[in-house]
Each structure stands twice: as C-alpha cells, then as structure tokens.
Amino acid sequence: MIVVGGEALVDLVIDPDGSVTAKLGGGPFNAARAIGRLGSDVAFLGALSSDRFGTLLHRQLLEDGVDDSLVQFTELPTTLASAELDEHGAAGYHFYLSETAAPNVHPLPLPDGVTILHVGTLGMVLQPMASTLEAVVSGIGDNVLVLLDPNCRPRVTSDRVGYMARLERMLRRADVVKVSTDDLQFMAPDAHADGVRTLLADGASLVLHTDGGRAVHAHWATHEVEVPVPSVEVVDTIGAGDAFGGAFAAWWDQAGLGRRDLADPDAVVAAVTAAVQVAAVSCTRVGAQPPRRAELGDLWSPTRS
DSSP: OEEEESOOEEEEEEOTTSOEEEEEEOHHHHHHHHHHHTTOOEEEESEEESSHHHHHHHHHHHHTTEEOTTOEEESSOOOEEEEEEOTTSOEEEEEEOTTOSTTOOOOOOOOTTOOEEEEEGGGGTSTTHHHHHHHHHHHSOTTSEEEEEOOOOTTTOSOHHHHHHHHHHHHTTOSEEEEEHHHHHHHOTTOHHHHHHHHHHTTOSEEEEEETTEEEEEEOSSOEEEEOOOOOOOSOOTTHHHHHHHHHHHHHHHTTOOSGGGGOHHHHHHHHHHHHHHHHHHHTSSSSOOOOHHHHGGGOOOOOO
8 A cells, every 4th residue: 555644735726817716635635646546555644624625625535546544534624725826827825724634643553564655745844744744754664665755835834944854854764755846946946956966865765856847857876867748738737746746656556666676767767757647647637637547548557677
C-alpha cells in the first residue's frame, strides 16, 4: 500500500472574471486521488471535517478508491484556500487555516505492508500535522520508499528558518524529492542548482525538478537526465504537480520497484515519462482531475526494467 500524508481542503477557484467555484483539493489529497485512479492501493493520512465540505472530500476519496482507515475526523470546519487564476491558468493561493480541520493530524500507527510513503505541502508547515508527519517519516521502516513533495507555500510559511530545519531533518530519510521551480525559488532564491545539490547532499537519492511546461530534470548526485513534457492546451494547472508526484509513486509501485531501483536511470525515466503524461492530462481539465488508468491506454504500462 501507498500512504499519502498531508492536507485535504477546498479551493475557492477565482477566475479572471471574478467568478468563484469551489473545488476539492490539497496537494496530498490530490496525489492520493491520482494514485487511486491509476489503480494502486492507497490510503490517505489526514484530517477531515464533519461539515458539508468535509463530507464531500471524504466521498471523493472513496469514489477514487482511496482507503480511509487513516483519516481522522473532526468537528472543526474544513480548511479553505482561494486559488486566483491568471490569464494563463496559473494559480496563486491564499489560505484560511485558523481553527480548521486540515492541521489537526495526530500520531497513529501505520498498517503493515506500506511500501511507499508520500508526504508534503502544508503537511510540512501546519501544526500539529507537521510534527506528526515528520515523526512518521523518521520512524518508517527501511523497506519503505519515502517521496517528499515540499510544494512550498511562502504565504503560509511565516517561519522560513524553522521550515528549512524541518525539511533538512526529513531529508535524512527521504528517497525521492519532487520540487518545482517555484519550490527552488523559495529554498535557494539565488541559485536553483545549489538547491538541488543541497537536497541530494542532505539525503535524497533522486530529485525530480518540474518546471511547468518545460522538461523535467531527474537529478542524482553524479548526473542528471532530461525528460520532455508533451505540449497540451492548458485549462489550468491546479493539481498538475500533485498528479505528477502521485503518478510517479503509482508507476513505481505497480512496476514492483523499491528504494535501490532509484539508481536505475532507465526505470526513473520510464516512471517520469508516465507521470508527465498524467500531469499533462490533468492540465487540460478544470481543477484537480487526474486521469484514470483506463484513459491512458498504452501510455501507462509499468514494467520492471
């Protein structure tokens, strides 16, 4: 089973014309749904409200095949984010967090059989969730691949020094780190390449650098590989990075690969190629709507190299 830990919330998507639409979201929530739609066993570790939005979030997880045994339910209201779209479909976020559900994730044991742990986004910022997920990462078994997606949110991260210290601690156990150019701008504003090198030096075996519609770069300590991204007509980019990270985890899981296989460039390129296809499809849809496995046809065929 893959476990995805972090926040579930509701995006209030604000179009350039001022119209507002409520969309279910949160980076880890989106990633878990992508994994479920792609056919892997996946559980969501997060907190959901008992209010109407929380009920809809829970229902969506179940509809997408996500196990809810690690969900923690609360009477606090659902966490909200406003996502303001520009004329290119890119989103800028504002968050409404105080006394809401998403941060209230508390320690609990993980089930047997976890092979991949995927954590990140506000799960590295909001308390007590951040401390809970850090403890899960540091205590996870040696046979589990840890995928970290920082998905940095500067507007929410008031204590940058504390955040970077937590990231450094979590990197001691992270295997794969997925970062966007925006993430690197937050981590290493003066030199993105230095940011990648730091992630590798602090413990990651593999860094996957996404850059919007440009090629993805897979970095190891001694070399890197570029993977092209298909050109699509972008509707919006909400959830595209989450779909990419979830798809990478699902492909790796279904190919029967583990931590040691991250040193195999052919396997990594195959997984990244499939993941960019999933993210590309997501960009052609409004909101975070990753494709299902059946929609991808031959574009989704995980195999051990």
